[in-house]
Amino acid sequence: MGDIFRLIIEKVSVLAIPFLLFFIPVLAFFKKVKIYEEFVEGAKEGFQVAVVIIPYLVAILVAIGMFRASGAMDIFAKMVSPITDLIGFPPDALPAAIMRPLSGSGTLGIVTELMKAHGPDSFIGRFASTIYGSTETTFYVLAVYFGAVNIKKTRHAVPSGLMADFVGIMAALFICRVMFG
Amino acid sequence: MLNYVWIFLISVSIIVGAINGKLQAVTEAAFKYAGVAVDIAIGLIGVMALWLGIMRIAEKAGLVRLLARALRPVMTRLFPGVPADHPAMGAMILNISANWLGLSNAATPLGLKAMEELQKINPNKDIATDDMVVFLGLNTGSITLIPATILAVRVQMGSAAPWEIIGTTIFASTCASITAVIFAKLFQRMPVFKIKTKNNDTEITNNEEK
Numbered sequence: 001m002g003d004i005f006r007l008i009i010e011k012v013s014v015l016a017i018p019f020l021l022f023f024i025p026v027l028a029f030f031k032k033v034k035i036y037e038e039f040v041e042g043a044k045e046g047f048q049v050a051v052v053i054i055p056y057l058v059a060i061l062v063a064i065g066m067f068r069a070s071g072a073m074d075i076f077a078k079m080v081s082p083i084t085d086l087i088g089f090p091p092d093a094l095p096a097a098i099m100r101p102l103s104g105s106g107t108l109g110i111v112t113e114l115m116k117a118h119g120p121d122s123f124i125g126r127f128a129s130t131i132y133g134s135t136e137t138t139f140y141v142l143a144v145y146f147g148a149v150n151i152k153k154t155r156h157a158v159p160s161g162l163m164a165d166f167v168g169i170m171a172a173l174f175i176c177r178v179m180f181g
Numbered sequence: 182m183l184n185y186v187w188i189f190l191i192s193v194s195i196i197v198g199a200i201n202g203k204l205q206a207v208t209e210a211a212f213k214y215a216g217v218a219v220d221i222a223i224g225l226i227g228v229m230a231l232w233l234g235i236m237r238i239a240e241k242a243g244l245v246r247l248l249a250r251a252l253r254p255v256m257t258r259l260f261p262g263v264p265a266d267h268p269a270m271g272a273m274i275l276n277i278s279a280n281w282l283g284l285s286n287a288a289t290p291l292g293l294k295a296m297e298e299l300q301k302i303n304p305n306k307d308i309a310t311d312d313m314v315v316f317l318g319l320n321t322g323s324i325t326l327i328p329a330t331i332l333a334v335r336v337q338m339g340s341a342a343p344w345e346i347i348g349t350t351i352f353a354s355t356c357a358s359i360t361a362v363i364f365a366k367l368f369q370r371m372p373v374f375k376i377k378t379k380n381n382d383t384e385i386t387n388n389e390e391k
Contacts, residue, residue: 009348016347024235028242035238042237046230050222057218063190065214069206070198102182112334120340133328133350135357138321145317148293149300153308156368157317163364164322168357175352
């Protein structure tokens with residue numbers, strides 16, 4: 001049972017991109033979409049996305065890089081390890097989990113630094129990558145959506161959003177343990 | 182909030198670095214990572230352009246509508262306060278579909294449109310309705326089918342198998358999404374989160390809107 005589950009997750013990972021690279025253009029072609037022109041149009045945004053995140057990445061990567069180089073990360077890891085060890089959570093990855101609901105680009109910075117320090121194919125690198133995609137930036141989404149319609153009393157939106165973040169990150173830990181040991 | 186996080190990281194690094202005699206390493210890290218940030222961001226352009234190009238094709242092919250049609254039966258059950266043919270329902274379903282496909286540029290305007298429509302059937306204009314909280318739960322805990330940005334970073338980092346994390350991301354984000362809905366539904370009945378109005382004119386304003 002566990003093996004089948006593992007196999008499915010593995011196959012999804014390997015096949016997702018080739019499937020979409022085949023399925024989307026073929027579907028579009030038969031729907032008479034001008035696929036080449038539309039592709040180029042969409043690809044133009046790639047520059048923007050990359051350039052827009054530069055200042056955020058610099059801010060967070062520098063701060064977290066300094067934090068690690070000073071030895072503060074080791075102290076932090078030691079402080080939280082009694083709790084994180086209980087559930088097998090890598091202490092280094094905790095800042096990424098804390099940042100996740102606050103800022104998407106901030107989390108991207110932390111995750112990037114983790115991959116730089118530990119390697120993208122290390123357990124921490126894979127786990128941090130999964131954390132990034134496991135939930136959205138709760139506080140940002142709530143601020144934008146409620147702000148747009150002037151809702152002041154958000155009731156249970158924050159607690160249920162944070163519960164989702166927490167479970168998402170725990171689920172990321174669980175599945176990465178299953179898949180990557 | 183980020184102001185606090187940032188000043189904390191920077192100042193603690195300098196102080197701890199000074200105590201540990203690692204100030205030089207801290208300075209080096211600051212310069213090194215400023216460069217790394219730019220290298221990585223620039224390196225993202227290729228993969229991001231490829232993916233955004235493909236997703237643009239997906240959008241034009243009507244993939245959002247296709248997914249929306251499949252989601253409709255589930256969605257109408259999740260939002261009991263919204264009539265099935267109300268414009269809010271359509272906008273919410275399209276927003277969720279676009280989110281799942283990772284089309285954030287398309288998702289946000291649809292989401293804001295959905296909030297406006299939900300606000301029209303909201304009797305208390307400054308208080309969130311149960312349906313709004315469930316809807317935002319589905320947004321904050323959105324299912325991620327293809328984590329494009331992190332894939333691009335992993336490619337840039339020289340990962341041997343950047344795609345390895347697609348399956349784990351789908352699993353984790355699905356858990357988050359289900360949790361968001363469950364807790365939105367659980368919390369809405371708790372006394373702390375009940376809608377409290379100054380006077381009991383809820384019914385009247387409600388009818389007025391319709």
